[in-house]
Amino acid sequence: QLLLQESGPGLMKPSETLSLTCSVSGDSISSGTYNWAWIRQSPGKGLEWIATIYYSGNTYYNPSVETRVTISVDTSKNQFSLALNSVTAADTALYYCARHSTAGGARNGYYHLNWFDSWGPGTLVTVSS
Amino acid sequence: DIQMTQSPSSLSASVGDRVTITCRTSQSISRYLNWYQQKPGKAPKLLIYAASSLLSGVPSRFSGSGSDTDFTLTISSLQPEDFATYFCQQSFSTVITFGQGTRLENK
Numbered sequence: 001q002l003l004l005q006e007s008g009p010g011l012m013k014p015s016e017t018l019s020l021t022c023s024v025s026g027d028s029i030s031s032g033t034y035n036w037a038w039i040r041q042s043p044g045k046g047l048e049w050i051a052t053i054y055y056s057g058n059t060y061y062n063p064s065v066e067t068r069v070t071i072s073v074d075t076s077k078n079q080f081s082l083a084l085n086s087v088t089a090a091d092t093a094l095y096y097c098a099r100h101s102t103a104g105g106a107r108n109g110y111y112h113l114n115w116f117d118s119w120g121p122g123t124l125v126t127v128s129s
Numbered sequence: 130d131i132q133m134t135q136s137p138s139s140l141s142a143s144v145g146d147r148v149t150i151t152c153r154t155s156q157s158i159s160r161y162l163n164w165y166q167q168k169p170g171k172a173p174k175l176l177i178y179a180a181s182s183l184l185s186g187v188p189s190r191f192s193g194s195g196s197d198t199d200f201t202l203t204i205s206s207l208q209p210e211d212f213a214t215y216f217c218q219q220s221f222s223t224v225i226t227f228g229q230g231t232r233l234e235n236k
Contacts, residue, residue, distance in 0.1 A: 052225075112220060115218075
């Protein structure tokens with residue numbers, strides 16, 4: 001059974017860099033053709049997809065944060081991570097990591113048939129001065 | 130970005146009721162639409178992918194339909210464990226977006 005667990009700082013100050021890690025157990029992060037994603041949820045914005053890293057190494061980012069965010073995988077630790085710099089109060093949210101599965105063929109490198117089928121429990125990040 | 134509009138925003142129903150939730154997209158997304166269920170304090174859980182494919186292990190009382198811009202999630206006979214918030218999500222665009230959610234409450 002695949003289990004994901006987020007870890008993060010909890011409380012941050014504006015302008016700092018948020019670093020989140022998702023520890024994966026129950027399967028190797030580098031096995032198969034799975035992809036990995038970060039999603040956040042806040043009362044004001046609802047569910048917002050942030051980033052995905054494909055097994056191929058390709059990355060996709062939400063334009064709303066694209067200039068501030070990096071997603072990466074550490075296969076030696078069976079983890080993947082998110083770095084979000086220059087945080088503001090607007091980045092306050094519950095952050096989830098998820099497995100991002102795909103099916104069918106890709107068009108221009110993107111698999112239109114995709115979904116988030118395993119999620120971590122989430123980690124709350126609050127940005128406040 | 131593709132805008133997702135769910136209706137209603139909230140819904141009161143009773144055990145045994147048939148419930149339908151609608152998701153409308155701002156442009157055609159073919160059938161690249163997924164549905165999730167979220168209970169308080171928990172992460173969303175995938176129910177249906179590709180508009181109508183039921184994830185293995187999800188009860189058959191859940192069903193999805195639709196294409197292009199109009200989609201529905203139907204619960205044929207509401208069970209006590211189904212009171213939750215439901216979200217749609219499109220995967221057509223490289224910028225993935227979610228609906229705002231429909232809160233299903235016990236009448």
